Amino acid sequence: MKIKVVIIIIFLSVFGYSQTTKAIYDVRINRLNSDLSIQGDYELILSNNLSIFQPIERKPELRLIHYDKAKILWEKENLINVNIKAGVSSVLLNDLQYKNYKEDTILSRELLLSNIAIVGEKLNKFKWELAQGNDTIILGFNCQKAYTNYRGRTYNAYFTTELNTLGGPWKFDGLPGFILSVSSTDQYFSLNAIKIETKKESTKIQNPFTSERVFSFDEYVSEMKARYEKQFKAFHSLNKESDEGGTFRLEFSDFIEDLGIGVLEFNY
Numbered sequence: 001m002k003i004k005v006v007i008i009i010i011f012l013s014v015f016g017y018s019q020t021t022k023a024i025y026d027v028r029i030n031r032l033n034s035d036l037s038i039q040g041d042y043e044l045i046l047s048n049n050l051s052i053f054q055p056i057e058r059k060p061e062l063r064l065i066h067y068d069k070a071k072i073l074w075e076k077e078n079l080i081n082v083n084i085k086a087g088v089s090s091v092l093l094n095d096l097q098y099k100n101y102k103e104d105t106i107l108s109r110e111l112l113l114s115n116i117a118i119v120g121e122k123l124n125k126f127k128w129e130l131a132q133g134n135d136t137i138i139l140g141f142n143c144q145k146a147y148t149n150y151r152g153r154t155y156n157a158y159f160t161t162e163l164n165t166l167g168g169p170w171k172f173d174g175l176p177g178f179i180l181s182v183s184s185t186d187q188y189f190s191l192n193a194i195k196i197e198t199k200k201e202s203t204k205i206q207n208p209f210t211s212e213r214v215f216s217f218d219e220y221v222s223e224m225k226a227r228y229e230k231q232f233k234a235f236h237s238l239n240k241e242s243d244e245g246g247t248f249r250l251e252f253s254d255f256i257e258d259l260g261i262g263v264l265e266f267n268y
Contacts, residue, residue, distance in 0.1 A: 020047040020203040021178060024056070024195040025169050030188050032254045035084045037065045042191070046167040046178075047203040049101040053169055060092035078109065078116060097170055098207055099123060106171060107209050110220060113227050120214040126150060126174045128157075138180045139196050146175055152258025153184040163198065189256050221259050232266035 022045050029038040040063035044053045057063055061070045061082050070082040073089065083089040093116070096109040104123045109116055126148050134145035136158060143158040159168070159177040168179030169191045183190035215223065232248045248266040252259055 019164070020045065020199050020201060021164050021167060022046075022197040022199075022203075023169070023178075023180070023193050025191045026194050027055075027169075028190045029256065033088065035066055035069075035088050036090050036254075038063045039065055041194070042169065044167070044169050045203055045205060046164060047205055050205040051099045051101075051167060052096065052205050052208075053099075054096040055094060058094055060094055064092070079111075079114070081114065096208065098205075098209065099173065100207070101166060106173075107207070107214065108171065109209075112220070112224060113231070117220050117223065118209045118212045118214050119217055119220045121171075121217050124174050126172065128175055131156075139193060141180065141196070143180055144177070150257075153186060153188065153256075155182055155184050157182045163196065169193075221261060224259065225261060225264065228264055229266065232264075 022043065025042045025044065027038070027040055027042045031037045041056045042053060043056050044051060055063065060080055061067055061072065064070055064082070064084075066084060069084050071084075073081040073083055075081070078094040079091060081089065081091045091111060091114050093109065093111045095111075098107045099105070101123065106121050106123050108119045108121075110119050111117075128146045128148045131145040131147060136143050136145070138158055138160070141160040141162045143160045146157050146159065148155050148157070155172075157168075157172065157175065157179050158181040159175040159179045161177040163178040165177060166173065166175075168175065169182065172179055172182050172191075180193040180196075181191070183192070228250060246267075248264075250264045252261045252263070
């Protein structure tokens with residue numbers, strides 16, 4: 001059953017809620033190129049209708065499953081470029097999500113080629129449906145199951161009403177409780193709570209992006225496409241004396257979210 005009405009009622013009832021909820025999640029991204037798969041612990045802090053979700057280990061190369069093979073090519077604040085083996089390299093990001101429930105907004109630090117973009121969206125964008133008869137217990141809390149489709153993947157989630165009336169890891173939110181577990185049905189992306197702490201006192205959470213330009217999601221996707229096309233053209237200009245032509249082809253498939261780009265091609 002759909003729960004839009006329930007969500008609205010709960011959002012109105014939580015303003016002024018001062019308890020701090022802190023959760024540690026085991027986060028895994030099983031990339032199509034397994035050499036670039038990731039596993040690490042992330043921390044979610046929720047207090048006063050604000051939350052922040054970020055990795056505990058701030059060196060992103062150490063979250064690679066094969067971090068022992070990683071060779072650092074360059075690094076700068078919250079970004080690092082690593083090489084795993086011949087033909088396999090990647091720019092890694094210290095990702096972060098900041099949520100403001102009163103303003104119904106989420107700000108995310110996202111990768112934009114070898115740079116960073118801050119992307120702003122509405123929080124309440126998930127169309128959840130509750131699954132009946134699939135309750136379970138996680139870390140001692142009674143949990144209900146829900147599922148949703150979001151940007152190319154189907155997700156199963158478990159949430160509890162015994163901790164808070166909102167909150168969740170990464171971008172996930174909008175259920176009438178605190179989300180303790182989310183996993184995609186294709187096993188590409190999963191987040192599972194492994195530790196919970198609560199305290200009566202509130203915790204000060206500040207917006208880390210107050211001085212940053214904020215892209216809408218559509219602006220972010222457009223900027224991504226434009227920068228790749230610029231790179232393709234730059235490569236072509238460096239090799240225009242060559243008699244050999246060809247086609248650059250980039251498939252946007254090894255991402256958590258379907259950006260709606262599909263495949264970029266550039267003939268030269």
